[in-house]
Amino acid sequence: MAAVTDVSMRHPHYALGLGRAATRYIDVCMTLPPNPQGWRLSLPAWIPGSYLIRDFAKNLVGMQAETSLGEPLAITALDQQTWQLPGTDTETVITYAVYCADFSVRTAHVDSDHAFFNGSSVFLRAYGLEALAHRVTLNLQDAPPAWRVATSMPADPSVLDGYRAENYEALIDYPFEIGVFELTTFEARDVPHRMVFTHPHPKTDLARIARDVARICAVEIDLFGGAPFEQYLFLVALDGQGFGGLEHRDSTALIFPRDDLPMIGETAVSSAYQRFLSLCAHEYFHSWHVKRIRPAVFENLPLAGPAHTRLLWVFEGFTSYFDDWLVRRAWLVDEAQYLNALAQTINRAVRGKGWSRQTLEESSFYAWTRFYQQDENAVNAIVSYYTRGALVALMLDLTLRRSGRSLEVVMRQLWLDHGRTGLPEGETIERLIESVAEQSLRDFFHQSLRGTAPLDFVSLLTEFGVRAEAVAEPACTVVDFGAVVGGDDPRVARVQVVFEDRPAACAGLAAGDEIIALDEFAINGAGWQKRLDRYRVGDQVRVSGFRQGRLRHWTVTLAAPVLNQWHLTCLPASVQAAARGAAWLAVVDTGTNA
Numbered sequence: 001m002a003a004v005t006d007v008s009m010r011h012p013h014y015a016l017g018l019g020r021a022a023t024r025y026i027d028v029c030m031t032l033p034p035n036p037q038g039w040r041l042s043l044p045a046w047i048p049g050s051y052l053i054r055d056f057a058k059n060l061v062g063m064q065a066e067t068s069l070g071e072p073l074a075i076t077a078l079d080q081q082t083w084q085l086p087g088t089d090t091e092t093v094i095t096y097a098v099y100c101a102d103f104s105v106r107t108a109h110v111d112s113d114h115a116f117f118n119g120s121s122v123f124l125r126a127y128g129l130e131a132l133a134h135r136v137t138l139n140l141q142d143a144p145p146a147w148r149v150a151t152s153m154p155a156d157p158s159v160l161d162g163y164r165a166e167n168y169e170a171l172i173d174y175p176f177e178i179g180v181f182e183l184t185t186f187e188a189r190d191v192p193h194r195m196v197f198t199h200p201h202p203k204t205d206l207a208r209i210a211r212d213v214a215r216i217c218a219v220e221i222d223l224f225g226g227a228p229f230e231q232y233l234f235l236v237a238l239d240g241q242g243f244g245g246l247e248h249r250d251s252t253a254l255i256f257p258r259d260d261l262p263m264i265g266e267t268a269v270s271s272a273y274q275r276f277l278s279l280c281a282h283e284y285f286h287s288w289h290v291k292r293i294r295p296a297v298f299e300n301l302p303l304a305g306p307a308h309t310r311l312l313w314v315f316e317g318f319t320s321y322f323d324d325w326l327v328r329r330a331w332l333v334d335e336a337q338y339l340n341a342l343a344q345t346i347n348r349a350v351r352g353k354g355w356s357r358q359t360l361e362e363s364s365f366y367a368w369t370r371f372y373q374q375d376e377n378a379v380n381a382i383v384s385y386y387t388r389g390a391l392v393a394l395m396l397d398l399t400l401r402r403s404g405r406s407l408e409v410v411m412r413q414l415w416l417d418h419g420r421t422g423l424p425e426g427e428t429i430e431r432l433i434e435s436v437a438e439q440s441l442r443d444f445f446h447q448s449l450r451g452t453a454p455l456d457f458v459s460l461l462t463e464f465g466v467r468a469e470a471v472a473e474p475a476c477t478v479v480d481f482g483a484v485v486g487g488d489d490p491r492v493a494r495v496q497v498v499f500e501d502r503p504a505a506c507a508g509l510a511a512g513d514e515i516i517a518l519d520e521f522a523i524n525g526a527g528w529q530k531r532l533d534r535y536r537v538g539d540q541v542r543v544s545g546f547r548q549g550r551l552r553h554w555t556v557t558l559a560a561p562v563l564n565q566w567h568l569t570c571l572p573a574s575v576q577a578a579a580r581g582a583a584w585l586a587v588v589d590t591g592t593n594a
């Protein structure tokens with residue numbers, strides 16, 4: 001074939017077919033320009049925002065390649081996700097199917113009801129062409145006629161159902177939802193936003209949700225001093241149970257329980273709906289903070305293996321702190337509702353002993369194999385860069401607010417300094433925060449990021465008119481057994497988590513043990529708590545159960561409840577504390593949400 005004359009033919013093109021959606025396949029036909037050296041292709045091993053090797057390539061089926069003249073090309077596998085094609089002087093056409101059966105925000109899910117996919121599950125990368133625009137065409141003629149398309153990938157007006165991403169990195173950062181859905185729209189600070197709800201309950205108050213989310217978006221745009229996108233899309237897949245969110249540059253994919261959204265006629269913000277609003281606030285915040293301000297090690301598509309950063313406490317911890325706060329700042333919940341959400345974050349950070357075994361920087365670095373691969377011992381072994389990171393953010397925010405500054409100012413400075421260039425590993429972020437604070441925070445950073453001591457947030461909260469009261473974990477308000485025990489098996493109570501150095505552990509119980517009797521009387525998960533609460537501190541209880549099919553007996557000495565959880569309330573405070581608290585807790589509506 002002659003030299004390529006049509007410029008668009010130099011760009012990778014993907015035609016997607018949905019004719020086999022009912023069998024959970026997307027059919028892909030990828031066309032690449034001539035290349036005498038032959039194309040090297042790969043699929044990412046992970047998706048940005050979710051730090052686990054997922055080996056998306058395992059879902060590719062029946063890959064074949066040929067020239068545009070129909071001559072077959074041999075495909076040589078180089079590893080589990082990379083292939084080499086021979087050189088050609090014609091276009092190369094690669095066909096494959098992608099099996100899409102994971103109902104999550106991270107991969108792809110296709111069936112007779114809809115098609116949802118992330119590009120990282122579908123679009124092969126052609127090495128050397130990453131910087132070029134990539135084109136996508138959807139072949140919808142075989143899909144149900146009522147199906148519509150929702151994506152923030154820019155449309156290619158020259159092609160029916162055509163789209164065009166500026167480069168490969170952008171290509172895999174625009175999830176698609178194709179099917180029957182409800183669409184609501186709103187503007188926040190003149191920026192158009194869409195919310196797509198897949199299979200909502202017909203009485204869900206979508207208009208109210210859009211109004212509420214619009215307020216959050218406006219607060220965030222103001223916080224950063226402008227939106228970094230021209231439009232934004234929330235893709236909300238509703239489910240019976242699921243929960244999750246994944247951030248993208250101009251959109252987010254969420255999964256949320258259908259029955260937790262407000263119905264028409266409701267006016268209160270339930271804790272479940274508050275959780276939804278925080279989730280929206282969280283993923284939207286990521287549009288600035290981790291999609292654009294991001295660890296330098298995430299640049300240049302390091303998608304073949306883990307990309308290690310010690311900075312996830314900044315990206316996920318700060319975002320986790322701001323998400324609940326932004327819902328309050330948008331005046332959608334009251335102070336008590338906000339403090340309750342904040343307490344839940346703190347309580348997840350301080351439960352167990354993991355915080356004393358792993359630093360925040362280690363938590364970030366080992367996210368791939370530890371935080372993302374938690375087992376029953378995680379509570380004893382690791383700390384979360386989300387929750388302890390949020391606690392660090394709270395302490396920094398309050399420290400800054402003592403002198404009239406705030407973590408909001410830090411975010412704006414971070415956006416100015418690193419919105420276009422990656423945030424390097426090391427102490428750059430610490431120096432930036434110190435420059436805003438105009439004071440040294442070295443001791444605090446050393447303790448909170450590279451240390452494993454408890455963090456004293458209580459006195460800081462008191463300065464802001466908030467009382468933090470230590471209370472027992474919900475499951476051990478009367479006595480402490482030292483384990484999470486439950487399950488729905490009517491014959492046994494399953495030991496799910498054992499806390500180190502507490503009664504069950506001291507008696508030799510381990511996660512996985514199946515308890516059948518307490519003091520010779522049968523017990524199951526449903527009846528566990530009620531029975532346990534009939535004992536008193538210091539009682540010895542004979543525990544009988546099975547481990548690997550062998551009957552065992554343990555004697556557990558019940559201890560006093562461990563007061564390691566926190567309840568936050570507003571105090572009658574000094575004038576100074578009340579004033580500080582009013583600014584932090586957004587008691588005064590400054591009018592930014594009008």
Ligand SMILES: [Zn+2]
Nearest residue numbers: 282286316319
């Ligand atoms: Zn996040």
